[in-house]
Amino acid sequence: MSIDIISYMLLKLVNQWFEAQLGRLFVYQYCMRKLLKLSNLLSLLKLTLTVVLSFSLGVVTTLTFGPGKQIVNSQPEEVGYVTAESPFWQEIQTDDTLIAHDFLKIDQENSPQLTEASPDLILSNFQNRVANEFQIPELIFNQTKFWFRIYTEFDSNKKVIHDSLHPHIIYDVVDITDILALPARAQWLNVQKAEKEVAKKVSDIRKKLKKMAKKNPDDFDDEEKHWWEQLKEVKGSRAKIIHTASLSIRVQTGQKNFFENGLKMSGRYMEGMEEIFKNKNLPIELTRLPFVESSFVIGATSKVGAAGIWQFMPGIGKKFLMVSDEIDERRNPWKASVAAAKLLKENHMILHRNWGLALTAYNHGPGGVRQAMKVTKSKDIAKIVRSYRSKNFDFASSNFYTCFLAALYAYTYKDMIWSDPLIEAPLDFAKVKLKRSAKVNDLLQKAEITVEELLAFNPELDRVVRRNLKVPKGYEIFLPSQAAELISDLLLASLQD
Secondary structure, three states: OOHHHHHHHHHHHHHHHHHHHHOOOOOOHHHHHHHHHOOHHHHHHHHHHHHHHHHHOOOOOOEOOOOOEEOOOOOOOOOOOOOOOOHHHEEOOOOOOOOOOOOOOOOOOOOOOEOOOOHHHHHOOOOOOOOHHHOOOHHHHHHHHHHHHHHHOOOOOEEEEEEOOOOOOEEEEEEOHHHHOOOOOOHHHHHHHHHHHHHHHHHHHHHHHHHHOOOOHHHOOHHHHHHHHHHOOOOOOHHHHHHHHHOOEEEEEOOHHHHHHHHHHHHHHHHHHHHHHHHOOOOHHHHHOHHHHOOOOOOOEOOOOOEOOOOEOHHHHHHHOOEOOOOEHHHOHHHHHHHHHHHHHHHHHHOOOOHHHHHHHHHHOHHHHHHHHHHHOOOOHHHHHHHOOOOOOOHHHHHHHHHHHHHHHHHHOHHHHEOOOOOOOOOOEEEEEEOOOEEHHHHHHHHOOOHHHHHHHOHHHHHHHHOOOEEOOOOEEEEEHHHHHHHHHHEEEEEOO
8 A cells, every 4th residue: 555545544534533523614503612622722733634634635525615504494305406505505594503604714915806897797798708598687687796796795704684585685794804813712712703793783783674664764864775775676565675674684605715716726627617518519608507506616515415516416416427435426527517517408408498497407406497487487587586485495596596697707707807816727637447447556656646636636536545445447537648648558448528
């Protein structure tokens, strides 16, 4: 067994031990109480090891983005293909739920600088960079603009207090940067302070809205006038509109730093992903969906089992990919992209060749989308998004398509949003098939690559490496182009598609 594999396995064992002692890095309230009892040294070691393992190996064992509780049923049906646990579905439960700080630290000094380009200008597709079939309908323009701002304007230290029924109606933005920077025995103490600060602000806004519902508009103060200017677009009596608003307050964590990290990582895989979609006669715009699902964190895993950059659930994953205890191809960006292309094409064909419906079905399932069409008596995705609600078609499902559009435009016009977006170069790889089974150690020696390099191209082989198993005969792997030439005796073929 090589030193690389031994080192990797030892690191894994150490990480698992710390996970057993500390639980998830981002925990709920009961876990936090236990963490506070541990020493600062133990916490520091845990965080350090997690960061090292997650990013130096290119594999994240379990990662939950952002603070708070996910907007998804506690036992979601596997009617869709992804969960609502991607970074853009995060909600702060303002009454009694912990606000855990985001895993991705904000590096203000090295963060790409934003330009002064207007969101309205970009979302109008004024340079026609986005295909006509992905133009933003007027009915959901403001909702899309809200998510565009979440991805490009607000980082994860900004807590945007807004209306859940009309997401673009914003009451306030709480910046917790200074709170998190306060001297403290442990960072979790500052997290608690941030939680209380945001919860207090939400409570104040709710109380003020309830009083505002009973006031004459002439008596509104400046803040209330600003809120009413936004709320006036909602149909109904003034008192009812404002009272409903007081019951519909939600907090959204900014995602700019996550999106920027996703931009950086996407450079490794986007070229290959676009080629896959082109070969299946699909618009390349669809390859931007992983920004919504995982922000291109390769090892992203949800609490209910969705995995990889496309966040396939196990059941639907097995329809297109190998998903076993040893190998989980949902974690391979290119293989999962092939599966996503097939699934999206299937959705498109059965849902009136409408990409808005097909993309919503990626999250909610074709059956759920058909039900929405039946209830609304419409095939118009904008009308469905704005008017349809059910037990399962909740905040996540009703915002999924607008999140996609926002991410699509942010990526397509990235040069007009960030003056110097940091994007990694594409990985130079060859896809090959093994003519016989091979132990990882043999592959590493013959290909003259490290464990880290093997897993960077084939993250689904993590357990194979950890358990020192064989890569099965006929299995397709990705290798650096020069490495593929060194293992010709193990190869059945070099695959071009």
